[in-house]
Amino acid sequence: MNILVLLRMVPDVVEELEVAPDGKSLNDEFLRLIINESDNHALEQALLLKERYGGAVTVIAMDQPEIDDVLFTALAKGIDRAVKITGAEKGLTTRQVASLVSRAMPTTPNVLPADLVITGCQAIDDLDGQVAPLLAYDLKLPYLGLVTGMEVDLSARKATVVREYAGGVRGEFDVPLPAVLGIQVAERPPRYVPVAKVRAVAKSQQIETAAAGALTQVPAVDVVEMKKPEAAGRAEMIEGSPEEVAAKICGILAERGLL
């Protein structure tokens, strides 16, 4: 079973985010990029499927700061190939990324056909689109998002796929293969790989590259302004030592008859 995984980088929101001088984008000077969380789950799901059904996992990603680390980590976890799409402009929107990647896939040797194309179901900077369904549309493949698990029947060319609804309810679907799936969460938490192993892999294995094609026109969404949101309501802040804070919180609870 051949699985193709698209990984993307997103700003680490644990760090302070600043608006760039243009007032419309993030200041990338101090920006730390990390792997998109649901993409990390897509990678884990691909590794689980490889363990269960055999086959090979190829990871594809746009060239971005820190991407080599992410790709070597994926290689250390057990993927078979890592391909980096180089030479694209900076600051691409989700829709532009989907367009570039879907056109790079058929022209990069031995990437397609894949039985499954999987990626995270969303990213925190998906302003103008979601990448999984956009890929599915461009590749003319069936699509399902918010996926949390699956069983594959390769001989029947189909997968039984589970996706999330609300309130803990899930839905089961029949999906013909090949297909594009947006992964919400892998069947198991993403595995850990020691840094030493990643370093060893970085010395012994290669990241392949593929040149990005020209950017095609995609429907535009014009950003007028970016700013930190003004809190609609702002919490009354409790200050003091941990003991004082605890006493005040217990006081609030007591007033409300909860303690």
Place this chain on the structure above:
Amino acid sequence: MARNIWVLAEQWKGQISEPTYELLALGREVADAMGVSLEAVVLGDQVKGLAGSLGVADTVITVEHPALAHASSEAYGEVLAQLAKQKEPHAILIPLTNASWDVIGLLPAQLHMPFVNFCGDLKVVDGKLQAKCLLYGGKMEVTVTPETPAILSILPGTRPVDQGRADKIPTVEEVAIAPAEPHVKFKKYIEPEAGEVDITQMDVLVSIGRGIQTPDNVELAEQLAEQFGGAVSGSRPVIDQGWLPLSRQVGKSGMKVKPKLYLALGISGAPEHQEGMKSSDCIIAVNMDPQAPIFSVAHYGVVGDLFEVVPCLIEKAKAMKGS
């Protein structure tokens, strides 16, 4: 050319969902500001009976077909593409929920329209749509003006549900479109296993997020919940790590809770989480990050280390109960 505002009505188990009414209220404002009609579009197997509650819209457009029984992105896209070609709407508003997720994702490509995601509010400025969107887990607000016609996914909670309900009976227009059988076939719903605790019924929830750091630390939250006579719940990362069962998840994919006290420990408060807890009577948030979005919905906030605050809380609660 009509250029009307559309709301794609969402159904959940045979009923119109609450976010649909929120969108009708929002869409009503936008349509009035533009001087156009508000139209609700209802797709499904048998949906005419649902149109009556959508009276905030001027017109309800219904398409009935067995292939539309579930929110199939393929079948919905095919029908909406044909409808949009006939009627040329100015904007299509869709609730940003898990039920509508796949339709939201595929429709912009199917209709070749611009798409605006994570929309927290929508206005008309100088005759044009202006959307405010929450990016980066709610840490940045982006103002965008899409080219139109456009598709916009709207975060829950933009307007009160009641504002989107009316006694008025809307005009219903039935349109016959027969979509192809979708390739992706819905088989069944899987109901959650009943948890040992129903977090929607608790007066007090001690809720933990990424800030709890390790599974061993969940015990600390358990101890505090015990002192408060409550239960421990969590945000998505804690559930995904398997540190708490799915039945304890609060938020868009999990439960909507309204306890008397919601104590958020190490939860940043992304919009998906806020959706599940912001109606709680009293919200107290403890977080290291003074910029955490949770402080915009909390009534009381503590910028600090939960591992310092929680042990003191346990001691203080014990002392107060003992006195």
